[in-house]
Amino acid sequence: MRSVYFRVKELRIKIRVVGKEPKVVELGGDRKKVSEMLRELGLLSEEYIVMKGRRVLTDEDVVADGDEVVLVPVVSGG
Amino acid sequence: MANCVVCGRRAVYIERSSGYAYCERHFLKLFSRRVRKTMRRYELFSEKEDIVIAVSGGKDSLSLLHFMSKLAKRVKGWRIRALLIDEGISGYRDVTKKDFIKFAEEWGIEYRIASFKEEVGLTLDEMVKKGRSIGLPYLPCTYCGVFRRYLLNKVAREMGATVLATAHNLDDVIQTYVMNVIVNNLDKLSRLGPKTGVVRHPKFVPKVKPFYEVLEKEVALYAVLNGIYPSFIECPYARLGVRWTIREMLNKLEERHPGIKYFTLRSLLRMISTIRGAEGAEGGPLTCKICGEPSAHEVCRACQLKIELGLIKP
Numbered sequence: 001m002r003s004v005y006f007r008v009k010e011l012r013i014k015i016r017v018v019g020k021e022p023k024v025v026e027l028g029g030d031r032k033k034v035s036e037m038l039r040e041l042g043l044l045s046e047e048y049i050v051m052k053g054r055r056v057l058t059d060e061d062v063v064a065d066g067d068e069v070v071l072v073p074v075v076s077g078g
Numbered sequence: 079m080a081n082c083v084v085c086g087r088r089a090v091y092i093e094r095s096s097g098y099a100y101c102e103r104h105f106l107k108l109f110s111r112r113v114r115k116t117m118r119r120y121e122l123f124s125e126k127e128d129i130v131i132a133v134s135g136g137k138d139s140l141s142l143l144h145f146m147s148k149l150a151k152r153v154k155g156w157r158i159r160a161l162l163i164d165e166g167i168s169g170y171r172d173v174t175k176k177d178f179i180k181f182a183e184e185w186g187i188e189y190r191i192a193s194f195k196e197e198v199g200l201t202l203d204e205m206v207k208k209g210r211s212i213g214l215p216y217l218p219c220t221y222c223g224v225f226r227r228y229l230l231n232k233v234a235r236e237m238g239a240t241v242l243a244t245a246h247n248l249d250d251v252i253q254t255y256v257m258n259v260i261v262n263n264l265d266k267l268s269r270l271g272p273k274t275g276v277v278r279h280p281k282f283v284p285k286v287k288p289f290y291e292v293l294e295k296e297v298a299l300y301a302v303l304n305g306i307y308p309s310f311i312e313c314p315y316a317r318l319g320v321r322w323t324i325r326e327m328l329n330k331l332e333e334r335h336p337g338i339k340y341f342t343l344r345s346l347l348r349m350i351s352t353i354r355g356a357e358g359a360e361g362g363p364l365t366c367k368i369c370g371e372p373s374a375h376e377v378c379r380a381c382q383l384k385i386e387l388g389l390i391k392p
Contacts, residue, residue: 019311045094046329049298056090056302058099060080074298075325076136 013037014068017048035059037069047074091299095337102303109300113145113288120272122286123241126155130239130283132230133160133182133189135174137301137308138245140181142289144306146243147185159237160189163229165222166201170313177308192233198225198380199389206315214386218315221383228380232371234283246287248343249294253324255346261320264353265374271350279363279372293339 011029016022027040034050034057049072050057063069080089082101089099093108100108117123131146133139143160150156162178165171175191182189195201200208205221234242251270258266268274272290275282289297301307316322332339365371366378368390373379384390 044329044333046295046332049295049302051302056102056299058080058089058092060089060092060099062079072298072302074295076138076294 011065013063017071031062031064034061037063112292116291117288122273128157128238128240130234130237130242131160132244133162133178135178138297140306140308141297141301142245160187162191163226164191164193166194173309173311192229197229208387217318219319224379224383231283239283242283242285244287245289247289247292247294247297252342253321256324257320267349268353282372
């Protein structure tokens with residue numbers, strides 16, 4: 001019987017939710033779709049615009065280890 | 079990565095209800111088409127209008143101001159001005175007011191600011207404090223909503239507006255719908271249409287909601303793509319209201335069942351036409367016997383609250 005070893009890389013992303021302090025999160029896996037990232041953070045895609053630098057990312061875009069993303073909250077004040 | 083369904087470029091938006099992806103350029107075109115379609119479908123504006131846009135400094139109202147002032151360049155008969163009601167919520171309204179002024183001056187838009195303090199006698203913070211101290215059962219949102227609307231109408235009328243436009247988006251409208259159904263405020267439903275106040279009362283400025291059929295996220299994206307980055311700040315009283323939980327619930331629902339929000343909007347529109355059918359037009363309003371403004375009862379809600387807060391005698 002052969003053993004199979006997996007090398008799992010940690011996906012470290014720096015996240016800044018506008019209005020809050022930036023933080024680094026560690027998610028499982030190598031690369032991840034934005035939709036998965038939001039789900040793992042407990043956030044709703046309906047409520048955030050995700051940006052990397054000046055680029056707006058969609059749910060289908062992928063974030064990789066070392067990326068810095070900004071989450072712009074869609075929900076207004078009151 | 080998703081590609082624009084129109085031109086194949088990198089997408090910035092995926093319309094979850096249809097699955098179609100759009101690049102920046104084609105998203106903005108889609109957005110504009112939707113809003114103009116709403117305007118046409120519900121006849122929100124005529125060719126000659128003195129339009130006053132109700133603004134708060136938040137992303138929705140700044141986006142509406144931006145959109146309308148650009149559109150107005152192509153409509154000779156339109157005049158655009160902005161009106162901000164300063165409720166006097168410290169740490170919040172003073173911030174968004176600054177954002178508004180910065181953009182209004184940059185875009186060369188005429189505006190007026192009216193405050194609760196000047197017009198009613200107390201800031202919202204003072205009303206909340208006083209209300210609590212005398213044991214009134216109201217949430218801050220109650221004072222805020224009643225007096226803000228009262229002032230928007232009165233001041234817009236004084237400015238000579240033929241129509242008042244607010245930046246309510248689809249999310250706002252369906253949240254209000256669901257809230258009112260849950261708490262049994264069904265008579266309020268007829269005010270939730272895209273256009274209200276047309277035949278109601280001579281002192282009532284007709285009100286329209288051009289963003290009625292666009293999602294809040296779409297308005298936010300419009301703002302981001304157009305460099306309208308207001309301070310992302312939350313009203314300190316927001317989480318106290320019923321709306322906060324309703325919003326969460328509807329967003330979770332949409333996350334799991336994309337497109338369901340549109341069904342809720344259709345439900346609301348149908349409900350409004352049913353109610354209007356039953357009571358004829360929008361149900362005639364009365365005139366407040368204290369202040370002379372349009373009112374649903376003998377004494378308008380604003381005057382009722384003023385009496386309860388001890389600002390005027392009954």
